[in-house]
Amino acid sequence: MTAAPEEQPAAHPAQRRTLTVLSIAQALGGLSNGVALGVGSLLVAQVTGREELAGLAATLLTLGGAALAVPLAKLAQRRGRRVSLTTGALLALAGAVTLAVGGALDAPWLVLPGFFVLGGAMAVNLQSRFAATDLSTPQRRGRDLALVVWMTTIGVIVGPNLIGPGDALGVSLGLPSLVGAYVISAAAMAVTAAVLWSSLRPDPLLESRMGVPVEAEAPRLRLAAHPRALAAVLAVAAAHATMVGVMALTPVHLDHAGQALGVIGFTMSAHTAGMYALSPVFGWLTDRVGARATVLAGAGILLLSVLANLLLPVALAPVGLALLGLGWSASTVAGSTLVAAAVEPRLRPALQGRSDLVMGLSGAAAGAAAGPLLGLAGYGGLNLAMLPVIATVAVAAVLATRSARADSVTGATAPTTD
Known part of the structure; x- marks a missing residue:
C-alpha cells in the first residue's frame, strides 16, 4: 500500500x-x-x-x-x-x-x-x-x-x-x-x-494569533539564543550592503568615465528593474526549491555582477547593475522568508523589526564606505571589496537553514532547506 x-x-x-x-x-x-x-x-x-x-x-x-x-x-x-x-x-x-x-x-x-x-x-x-x-x-x-x-x-x-x-x-x-x-x-x-x-x-x-493562549507580555527576543534567526538576518543585511555599496557610486563612476546622463539613467533603471521585476519568480523558487538554494543563487548572481562590472566595458554597465538588482532580489526575498519563519510566531514581529534595522544600517554603512573606497581603489576596487560580503550571504544562508535539531530553541519553525 x-x-x-x-x-x-x-x-x-x-x-x-x-x-x-x-x-x-x-x-x-x-x-x-x-x-x-x-x-x-x-x-x-x-x-x-x-x-x-x-x-x-x-x-x-x-x-x-x-x-x-x-x-x-x-x-x-x-x-x-x-x-x-x-x-x-x-x-x-x-x-x-x-x-x-x-x-x-x-x-x-x-x-x-x-x-x-x-x-x-x-x-x-x-x-x-x-x-x-x-x-x-x-x-x-x-x-x-x-x-x-x-x-x-x-x-x-x-x-x-x-x-x-x-x-x-x-x-x-x-x-x-x-x-x-x-x-x-x-x-x-x-x-x-x-x-x-x-x-x-x-x-x-x-x-494569526486566534486560538493561541494570550500571554501578559511577549517574551524578549535574544538573537544569541536563535542562531538560525541571527544567520537569516545576516544574510539579508549582507545582500543589501552589497547592493547599496556598488549601486550608490555607480553613477559617479559612469560620470567620471564620460558617460552621458541618458546612459546613467538607463543603467539605474536596469538596476531597479532587476531589484523588483522578477521577485515573484524568486518567491516561487523559494517555495519550490527551498530558501537556501534561492539565497545561494542570489549570492551567485551578485558574484556575476561583480565580474561584469570588472570585465565588461563601461558602456555595458547596465548589465552589471541589472545583475546586482537580481542578486539582491533573490537573496532578499528568500532571506526575508527565512526571517519570517526562523522563530516561533510570538517572537516574529520583534525579529522582523531587528532584521529591518540591521538591513537599513548595513545599507547606510555600505553607502558611506563606498565613497572612500572608490577614491582609494577605483570602481574595480569597490567591487572587489564586496566579495567577502557576498561570501557572508552564502555562509549565512547555509547556517540559517541547518537542521532545526541543531538549534537550541524549542518551538522555532524550521525554514525550508531542500
Missing part, C-alpha cells in the same frame, strides 16, 4: 484581501519614495547651497527607515499590523509635509529632519512584506512575500515620472521649484494611511 499524499493546509480566507491591501499600500509607498528620492539630492543642495551634502537625502531616508523599524515592530506586537503600518504611513506623511514646508521656506533645518521622518514610508514597505506572511501557509510564504515586494515596481517606475507634473503643480500653487514633488509624496502617503486603516481588516497578525 502507498501512503496517501500529505494534505496541504488551506489558505486563510482573509489572506487574499490582506495581500490586495498590502499590495496597494506597497505601490503607493514606492511611488512616494520614488518621487522623494528623485529630487531629494537636488532639494538638499538647493536649500543648503552645498552640493557635497546632496547625498544626505538618501542617507537620512535610509536611516529613518532603519530607526523606525523596531518601534513599529513593537507596536505591531502590541496592537497589530493595521495600527503599526498606518502609524508608519502617517509619520511618512508628516515627513513629506515637513519637506514641502522646509523647501518653501528654504530651511535646511526642516528639510533634513523631513527626510529622516519620511523614512517611515521605507519602514512601512519593509514591514509590509512580513505582514504578507502572517496568514500564509508554509508552502506559499515565499510567493506571498514576493508579491508584495514586486508591487514596489509600480511605485518606483511611476514615481520618478511624476516629478515633472509635481513640480508644475507646486509652481502653480506658488511653491518654489522641486517642492511640488513632496506634495505628490504627501498625497500618496495620505492615501496609503487611509487604505491601511480602513481596509486591513481583519488584522493579519492578530488573526
Whole structure:
C-alpha cells in the first residue's frame, strides 16, 4: 500500500484581501519614495547651497527607515499590523509635509529632519512584506512575500515620472521649484494611511494569533539564543550592503568615465528593474526549491555582477547593475522568508523589526564606505571589496537553514532547506 499524499493546509480566507491591501499600500509607498528620492539630492543642495551634502537625502531616508523599524515592530506586537503600518504611513506623511514646508521656506533645518521622518514610508514597505506572511501557509510564504515586494515596481517606475507634473503643480500653487514633488509624496502617503486603516481588516497578525493562549507580555527576543534567526538576518543585511555599496557610486563612476546622463539613467533603471521585476519568480523558487538554494543563487548572481562590472566595458554597465538588482532580489526575498519563519510566531514581529534595522544600517554603512573606497581603489576596487560580503550571504544562508535539531530553541519553525 502507498501512503496517501500529505494534505496541504488551506489558505486563510482573509489572506487574499490582506495581500490586495498590502499590495496597494506597497505601490503607493514606492511611488512616494520614488518621487522623494528623485529630487531629494537636488532639494538638499538647493536649500543648503552645498552640493557635497546632496547625498544626505538618501542617507537620512535610509536611516529613518532603519530607526523606525523596531518601534513599529513593537507596536505591531502590541496592537497589530493595521495600527503599526498606518502609524508608519502617517509619520511618512508628516515627513513629506515637513519637506514641502522646509523647501518653501528654504530651511535646511526642516528639510533634513523631513527626510529622516519620511523614512517611515521605507519602514512601512519593509514591514509590509512580513505582514504578507502572517496568514500564509508554509508552502506559499515565499510567493506571498514576493508579491508584495514586486508591487514596489509600480511605485518606483511611476514615481520618478511624476516629478515633472509635481513640480508644475507646486509652481502653480506658488511653491518654489522641486517642492511640488513632496506634495505628490504627501498625497500618496495620505492615501496609503487611509487604505491601511480602513481596509486591513481583519488584522493579519492578530488573526494569526486566534486560538493561541494570550500571554501578559511577549517574551524578549535574544538573537544569541536563535542562531538560525541571527544567520537569516545576516544574510539579508549582507545582500543589501552589497547592493547599496556598488549601486550608490555607480553613477559617479559612469560620470567620471564620460558617460552621458541618458546612459546613467538607463543603467539605474536596469538596476531597479532587476531589484523588483522578477521577485515573484524568486518567491516561487523559494517555495519550490527551498530558501537556501534561492539565497545561494542570489549570492551567485551578485558574484556575476561583480565580474561584469570588472570585465565588461563601461558602456555595458547596465548589465552589471541589472545583475546586482537580481542578486539582491533573490537573496532578499528568500532571506526575508527565512526571517519570517526562523522563530516561533510570538517572537516574529520583534525579529522582523531587528532584521529591518540591521538591513537599513548595513545599507547606510555600505553607502558611506563606498565613497572612500572608490577614491582609494577605483570602481574595480569597490567591487572587489564586496566579495567577502557576498561570501557572508552564502555562509549565512547555509547556517540559517541547518537542521532545526541543531538549534537550541524549542518551538522555532524550521525554514525550508531542500
